[in-house]
Amino acid sequence: MQNKIINLIKDALKNLDIEVSDIALEHPADLKMGDYSTNVAMAIAKNVKSSPKELAEKIVVEIARLNLDKNIEKVEVAGAGFINFHLSRKFFAKSVEEIVNEGNDVGKNKTLSGKKIMIEYTDPNPFKPFHIGHLMTNAIGESVARILEHSGAEISRANYQGDVGLHVAKAIWGLQKDKKLQDQSYSNVIQATNIGLAYAEGSQAYEDDPKAKSEIDEINKKIYNKDDKKINEIYDWGFKVTMEAFEDLYKILGTEFNFSFLESQMAEIGERIVKDNLDKFIDSPKSKMIFEKSDDAIVFKAEKHDPKLHTRVFITREGLPTYETKELGLTEEKFKTDPDMDLSIVITANEQAEYMKVVGKAISLIHPEHEKKMFHITHGMMRFAEGKMGSRKGNVITGESLIRETIELIKEKMRERDWDEEEKSKIAEMVGVASIKYSILRSTSGSDIVFNREESISTEGDSGPYLQYSYARANSVLEKAKLEDILPDPHAYPPEIFEVEKLLYKFPEVVLRSSSEYEPHYIANYLIEVARAFNSFYGNNLIVDKADKTSSYKVALTYAFTFVMKKGLHLLGIKAPGKM
RNA sequence: GCCCUCGUAGUUCAAUGGAUAGAACAAGGCUCUUCUAAGGCCUUGAUGUAGGUUCGAUUCCUGCCGGGGGCACCA
Numbered sequence: 001m002q003n004k005i006i007n008l009i010k011d012a013l014k015n016l017d018i019e020v021s022d023i024a025l026e027h028p029a030d031l032k033m034g035d036y037s038t039n040v041a042m043a044i045a046k047n048v049k050s051s052p053k054e055l056a057e058k059i060v061v062e063i064a065r066l067n068l069d070k071n072i073e074k075v076e077v078a079g080a081g082f083i084n085f086h087l088s089r090k091f092f093a094k095s096v097e098e099i100v101n102e103g104n105d106v107g108k109n110k111t112l113s114g115k116k117i118m119i120e121y122t123d124p125n126p127f128k129p130f131h132i133g134h135l136m137t138n139a140i141g142e143s144v145a146r147i148l149e150h151s152g153a154e155i156s157r158a159n160y161q162g163d164v165g166l167h168v169a170k171a172i173w174g175l176q177k178d179k180k181l182q183d184q185s186y187s188n189v190i191q192a193t194n195i196g197l198a199y200a201e202g203s204q205a206y207e208d209d210p211k212a213k214s215e216i217d218e219i220n221k222k223i224y225n226k227d228d229k230k231i232n233e234i235y236d237w238g239f240k241v242t243m244e245a246f247e248d249l250y251k252i253l254g255t256e257f258n259f260s261f262l263e264s265q266m267a268e269i270g271e272r273i274v275k276d277n278l279d280k281f282i283d284s285p286k287s288k289m290i291f292e293k294s295d296d297a298i299v300f301k302a303e304k305h306d307p308k309l310h311t312r313v314f315i316t317r318e319g320l321p322t323y324e325t326k327e328l329g330l331t332e333e334k335f336k337t338d339p340d341m342d343l344s345i346v347i348t349a350n351e352q353a354e355y356m357k358v359v360g361k362a363i364s365l366i367h368p369e370h371e372k373k374m375f376h377i378t379h380g381m382m383r384f385a386e387g388k389m390g391s392r393k394g395n396v397i398t399g400e401s402l403i404r405e406t407i408e409l410i411k412e413k414m415r416e417r418d419w420d421e422e423e424k425s426k427i428a429e430m431v432g433v434a435s436i437k438y439s440i441l442r443s444t445s446g447s448d449i450v451f452n453r454e455e456s457i458s459t460e461g462d463s464g465p466y467l468q469y470s471y472a473r474a475n476s477v478l479e480k481a482k483l484e485d486i487l488p489d490p491h492a493y494p495p496e497i498f499e500v501e502k503l504l505y506k507f508p509e510v511v512l513r514s515s516s517e518y519e520p521h522y523i524a525n526y527l528i529e530v531a532r533a534f535n536s537f538y539g540n541n542l543i544v545d546k547a548d549k550t551s552s553y554k555v556a557l558t559y560a561f562t563f564v565m566k567k568g569l570h571l572l573g574i575k576a577p578g579k580m
Numbered sequence: 581g582c583c584c585u586c587g588u589a590g591u592u593c594a595a596u597g598g599a600u601a602g603a604a605c606a607a608g609g610c611u612c613u614u615c616u617a618a619g620g621c622c623u624u625g626a627u628g629u630a631g632g633u634u635c636g637a638u639u640c641c642u643g644c645c646g647g648g649g650g651c652a653c654c655a
Contacts, residue, residue, distance in 0.1 A: 026596070039598060042635065052635070079599040080636075125655095165655080297653050308583055309651095316653040323655050354584065354650040381648090385592080413618075443593060446585080448648075450592060452605085459618035461604040462593075469618055477615045484615095513596075525594060528603075539611090539620035558615095579616075 001071065001505075005036055005085055008069070012062035013040070020044055031502050034076075034084030041081040052081030059083060092497055093553070095505035097490035099560040106563045107511040107571075113152030116340055119145050120330075121347040122255065125162040126242040127171035129196035130249055135399035136379040137347045139440040142255050142573040143520035144345065144377065150571060151515040156338070158259040160330060163239065165263065167199060169220035170206055172234050174198030177205075182234070192245030195238050196398070249400060252429060253437075254573050259337065261330055267321045270329030274298055274314050274321070277366055290365050300324070302358045305365065312358050327359045335370060343373050345518070350378045350446060377518055380448035382440070385455075402451075407432035409457050410465075414580070430575040431457070431465050438464030441572050442524045462528060464574055470531040471565045472580045473538060474558050481544045481555045488556035492549060498541075500533035500561060507564050511571065520572055527568045534561045 006023050013020055020040060028037045041056035048055065056077040063075050063083075071091040078084050099106050121141025124134045145155045162168075175181050178201065181194040205212035222228040223235060250256065278291045278298060291298050296317040302309035314325045334344050348356065356376045364371035384397070410428040417424065435456040442462065443449050455461070459469045481488075503526075510526045513519075543554040566576045 024596090024598095026598090028599075029595075029602070030600080033599070037599090039636095042598080046635070082599065162655080167655090295652075299652065310583075311652060313653040318653080320653085322653065326655095349649095350585080351649055352655090355655095357584090417616095447593090448586095452592075455592080455605065457618095458605090463604090465618070466604095469616080473616055473619075480615045517596095521594085525603085528594095532603085535619060536621085538615080539617095542614055544615055580618080 001087070001091070002036070004069065004071075005038075008063055008066060009038055009040060009059070009083075011066055012059050015062050015066075016058060018044065018048055027506065028082075028084060031499060033078060033082075035087040035502060036085040038083050038085075039081070041077075041083060045081065053077060056081040056083050089493060089495065089497055092501040092505070093490050093493040096501060096553075096557050096560045099504060099507075099563055100488060100490060100556055103563055104567065106567050107507045108150055108152070109508060109512050109515070110152045111512065111515065112148055115153045115342045116156075116338060117148055117153045117343045117345060118156045118158055118259075118334055118338065118341055119148075119345040119347070120158040120160055120261075120334075121145075122250075122257075123160045123348070124246055125165075125167060126239050127168045127195055128162075128199050128242075129193075129398040130246060130400045132382045132397065132399045132402060133349055133379070135253075135402065135436065136382060136440055137349075138253055138255060139437045139573060140377060140379050140445050140520065141347045142253065143437075143441055143523075143571060144347075144518050146571045146573060147511065147515050147520060147523070148518075150511055150567075156258040157255065158261060158334065159257045160261045160263070160266075161243075162263045164223060164267075166206075166216070166220055167203075168223055168235070168238075169216045170202030171195055171199035171238060172202075172219050172223070172231060173205065173212065173216045174201035175234055175238070177201065182237075184237070188241060188244050189248065191241045195242055245400075249403070252403060252433060254433070254575065261333060263326055266326040266329035266333060268329065269332055270325035270327070271315065271321050273328050273332060273366065274325055290362060300358065300362050302361050305361055309358050309361055310354075312355060314362075324355065324359050324362075327356075328363060331359075331363050331370070331374070332367075335367070335373075341373065343375060344370075345375045345377060347377045347379065350380055352376075353378050375518070378446045379440075380446055383448060383450050385450050385452035403432060403436065406435055406453070406457060409453065410435070413457065419579075427577045427580050430577050431468060431580060434464030434468055434569070434574040436464075437572060437574055438467070438524060441520045442528075444521055445519060464572075465580075467527050467531050467565065467569060468574070468576060468580055470535055470538075471562060471569070471576045472578065474534065474562045474565070475578050477538070477543050477558050478555065478562065481558075484544055484546060486544055486546070486551050486555050488559050489552035490556045492551075492553040492556075494550040494553065498533070498537050498557065500530065500537045501557065503530045503533050504560055504564055507568065514571070523568055523571050527565065527572075530561070530564060530568075534558075534565075 002025055006025055009023050023038060023040055025036055025038050028034055041059060042052040045052040045055050060075050060077055060083060071088055073086040073088040075083060075085050119141055121137040122134055123137065124130045145157055149155050175198040181198045184191065202216060206216050219231060222231050226232055274291050280290055291300055291314060297313045298315035299311050299313050301311045303311065312324050313322055315321055335341055360374055407428050410431045414424055414428060439451050439456045440449060456463055457465060459466045510522055514522045541554060543558055545551045569576045
């Protein structure tokens with residue numbers, strides 16, 4: 001439709017002897033102003049020495065003469081010289097029909113077909129709790145992955161985990177100090193929680209107690225050398241338990257990883273790269289060196305290549321690789337895993353943004369062919385509307401506790417529903433995850449968000465559960481339609497055009513925009529609009545009604561809504577329960 | 581000090597250089613002999629500041645003010 005209108009405008013301009021290469025066609029902010037709008041008249045008025053309004057009128061007359069398309073109801077001039085296109089009843093009915101036919105494929109596009117993209121996100125560390133930051137990258141990463149998939153890309157999901165390092169030593173120190181925490185008779189989740197507690201104890205002691213600090217440093221060496229049998233045993237157990245606990249969470253969150261990279265392995269690869277490129281010149285002048293020695297450390301003076309960047313240490317004075325080096329190794333490994341990879345996306349917290357640029361620069365110097373194949377997305381911090389960081393039990397809120405507590409709150413809300421308990425639990429889980437994910441995805445990635453427990457689980461207004469509730473109600477209408485034998489018929493439309501129809505056909509455009517900008521929030525905001533329009537339609541119309549000849553159209557429209565909503569939620573990584 | 585980023589209703593968020601800057605929460609009123617009232621309908625309120633570019637700026641550029649992040653051996 002968009003192209004049709006653009007061509008129509010072009011033809012009209014041609015008849016007026018005006019040539020314009022680029023015609024902007026957009027949706028007016030207000031549905032009353034029509035369905036499509038162009039500002040060409042305003043843009044070119046100056047060149048053709050005419051007032052925007054007069055020119056617009058001329059173009060409209062020309063369009064009226066040309067237009068034989070039944071999809072366009074009327075074309076008019078408005079405002080300072082906008083030309084607004086109102087689409088016809090028939091067009092919207094046809095859109096509904098198309099959506100119903102597409103079903104699960106609704107909103108798909110092929111802009112990325114044939115492209116291979118790897119996306120790394122979540123990245124929790126064994127021996128440490130799954131914290132809220134992990135929840136943020138997971139929500140964004142999973143959604144971006146699904147959106148790109150819907151644009152035809154072949155996606156692989158990667159997880160990167162810190163299997164060695166001081167945090168492990170701290171946890172093991174804590175476990176040795178308090179043997180109860182090593183009790184393996186508990187469930188996996190409890191064991192993992194205990195390891196998290198041990199880590200917290202170890203961290204505290206590392207700061208407060210010099211003796212503990214040296215003990216932990218000692219353990220750290222032993223982990224690295226793998227020469228202490230006792231420690232190896234605890235390590236193997238703790239690694240397995242915490243990783244399995246993460247798997248449980250991924251199931252709840254709806255993520256399945258294809259690759260898992262471990263920090264210890266990336267360190268070796270990274271070190272090799274740094275050493276291979278030490279004192280190596282990119283161009284002839286010495287200033288263009290990649291890695292060089294400075295104060296006994298090996299550093300990359302990125303500001304020599306780009307004044308906006310800064311120096312970072314890659315190998316410490318002690319000869320240990322830093323995170324930068326590991327990241328270097330990780331990137332190398334990713335491209336080795338899939339040599340045909342077209343894009344590597346990484347999602348981390350905001351504070352990594354600057355150093356990722358430096359690492360990205362170093363990689364681009366070593367592998368110029370990778371320069372345009374790396375993209376970094378960041379997420380902000382989650383704050384809590386209630387103020388305190390403490391949970392109801394007084395503990396620090398982790399990503400895991402937030403998920404579990406939110407699900408419990410939903411369960412309480414569902415108490416009056418007389419469904420069986422297992423079903424209720426399943427639905428509560430879907431709704432709980434939706435409320436958290438939606439809170440994260442409704443804003444631009446990278447911005448800090450405020451999580452308001454009450455608002456996020458409420459179906460009033462701007463929330464994940466509101467979207468799910470709209471879907472569930474629509475679904476229930478469709479059940480009733482089946483019972484009453486009313487089949488969807490997109491041809492039995494009434495003269496009235498419903499607002500929800502004016503939104504549904506825009507879904508593919510929204511997906512496309514989200515995909516090209518790697519921004520899920522466009523979909524989140526769109527779904528709220530659609531849900532609101534549908535709820536309004538639902539509230540003001542009896543959809544299933546044997547006495548109404550247009551009932552079968554309204555049923556078709558309801559189907560179209562459920563397809564778009566279900567798919568839209570899926571793209572956000574949210575499930576759509578049939579009832580709630 | 582330098583670099584990046586963000587300042588929009590009381591609050592939490594939107595707005596591909598366009599029209600009367602959208603929602604939601606909060607406040608008040610109405611609405612279930614109708615498909616889930618966890619819903620719908622109605623009523624108030626905002627672009628940090630000073631310039632510039634443009635027919636047109638929340639959006640682009642510059643200064644200032646105010647948040648957040650980063651700037652050598654932590655990740």
